[in-house]
Amino acid sequence: MSATLGFGVVAACALLSAVFVVRAVDLIRAVLWLGITLVATAALYAMLGASFLAGVQLLLYVGGVMTLMVFGVMITRRHEGIAPTATDTVRPVRGAVVAAALFGLVAAAIVNTEGLDEAPARALAPLTLADLGRSILVEHLLAFEALSLLLLAAIIGAVVIARRRDPGPLDEPTEASR
Amino acid sequence: MSALGHGALYGAVLIAVMLSTVAVGIWFERKFAGRMQSRLGPTIVGPMGLLQPLADVVKLLQKEDIIPAGADRALFNLAPILATIFSLGVAAVLPLSPRMIAADLDIGVVYMLAIGGLMVVPTFMAGWASNNKFALLGGMRAVAQSISYGVPLVLAVLVPVILSGSLSLAGIVRWQSEHHWFALWPVIPGLPAFALYFMAMLAEANRIPFDIPEAESELVAGVTTEYTGAKFTLFYLAEYVHTLVGSAIGAALFFGGWDGPFAPGLHWMVAKTLALFVVVYWVRWTLLRLRSDQLMELCWKWLTPIGVALVLFAAAWVQFAPQGAL
Structure with a gap:
């Protein structure tokens, strides 16, 4: 029970920080929120028993990809005070359609995975x-x-x-x- | 005692020991630097100036806490805390003796690289949140340096992993205590891999000759320019702990960790760690700082190709060396 609760809390962290990534006005802050999303995802991997994947996620995505993003932002943007990103040009309808399509694709892939019902996650050998x-x-x-x-x-x-x-x-x- | 309680107690002891080591380390560095420059170093506070670090800390904690106008307050305050957490976090997988390991993870090496790689995030956060040109430049340099030197660091660490066939730090030390130290045999991937590790570790910890993120002659104090009092102390502490843990990991990966005759394992591990720690100071007070472009050239044109060659050689050694040689 407590494991499920912990999983829920970490998953909520990942989702919430992902929302902040999209909503952040300041690009650097968005990247740092993304860092939290990636760390939470790594924690989810670790909780599911894939500790190596969790380590690699931290090493490559937080230590590597995120750092590169920060570097890219820093050398391509002016930093006189806080430079706001143009979040007002977002088109909500198109975005929703694309997001729904992607969700459907991933959900279909998960549902159609063979042997998902026979072997629940906990029974899998490490x-x-x-x-x-x-x-x-x-x-x-x-x-x-x-x-x-x-x-x-x-x-x-x-x-x-x-x-x-x-x-x-x-x-x-x-x-x-x- | 429950596993959680045991872990918390062990962690508290480990942190206390590391912080005291850092305090004595600061005294030692000042004495050492003094001797190398024909000075005496601290002599006033306590016998041989031994209480100097205590006086330093009291002085630092009394200073006014200044947050610059236009700073990103949340990130500015978060950065020193994160730096301390990450630098101490790596210590969890340190194998101090056969029985003294806070967390004997089977992916200890990956954990160490991952948490060590996170160190750049607070450095960059501090540089960016300070709203100061020197700090921002320092932060950019730190990011560039960390990405670049992460590559030879991983390659160097892979050599003992391949030779021992284990990703656990304790497993690697155990293998060495049963066979031989990697710095001694096989000489070709072992000793150069240690040199590579040592250089990359110095670069990741922003130590001379790789300390351009805080090059004081050009950037005032780099990312820590705007930090005062307790927050500056945390950054200072994090840097020392990073170096100390880096030395300990070097001792574990290449010099057999707790392995040694006559004395208990813990003594050997501590002795080896402190020996490497002294070498860091020795290098620091001997060499000059590299220029930014020289730093990148050294990393990408020399260290990275050498690292790839060493990893290939280690793999070939494991595959083709005669059984007796292993």
Whole structure:
């Protein structure tokens, strides 16, 4: 009972901070609220017995992605006092439609997962790291490699876009040689 | 006693011990720095100036608590508290002796990296919330440095993980006490991995030669420029604790932690930790501060490729080394 209550409290934290992410006027504050959402999600993982996933979530998302976001915000925006974001241009109807569609998609995926009824979460044997590694690098190797390739393409794309927009003095000889 | 009560008691003792170590560490650093610069260091308060840290703390706590105009008050006040929590939080997985581990997590290494990685959040929050250009610049530098040096840090830590086949800090120390210390054998991924870890740890803890986030000659005091009194004390404390815990983890990962002859395990662990802690000071009062671009160049052009090579070598060692060599 107390476990369920704790789970509920953490889940509420995640949801509430997610609302604050969207509602925050100040972009840096929005990113910090996002940090709380990500930490709460990590706590949910840990409560469900996926402690490795929780650790990785903290390490990559809070320590890495969030920090990168902060850095991006800081070097691209002016900071004379508090710079408000343009939240008034949000279109509520379109947003609601997209959110509902996404919710339906995820819910359908969860409901259609095989073996969900037979094995409730508590009865599952704890997953060892070796199982996890085997699952990623043996069973789902193709998907794993495809994802890696996708991320690599994204990195190269980002570099190309960043170089084009800002032709500094160092880039000029490269452009000329092409 | 219940598990919760046991954990709370152990945590309280651990925190008290760490804070006293930090107090003595401050005295030691001032003495050490004095000697290296042909001075005496503190001599007035207490015998050999031993009570100097106490006087420092009393002085700091008496100072006026100033919050700058235009500061983001909530974040400004939250930052030093979070910094202290995160730096002390890593200590939970420290294996002090075979039986003294606050939380022997099977993913201790991941936990340590994750909580250590969070340290940048309060640093940045402080820099941003202060509404001060120096603080903001310091915060930006801290973020850039933390993202960059997190990569070689993880790579260096992966070497003992691969060699021992365990993600638990206690498990890694146990493996070393049964076989050999990783800093000694296998020499090639072991010793350079320790050097890499040590450099990345210095950078993550903002220590010289990697302390550009608070480079006092250019940024006044970086992110802590606007902080006074108790809040400044918390930041100062967090930085010392970060270094102390980093030294302890280095001792556990590469120098066999509690392993050693004649004396109990706790003594060895403390001795090794303090030895590394002294090396941090030694480096600090010997080397110069790196420039911002040199810092990035060192990380991305040297440390990261070397780290990748070391991880590959460690994997190859585990796979192909003859059984007797392991």
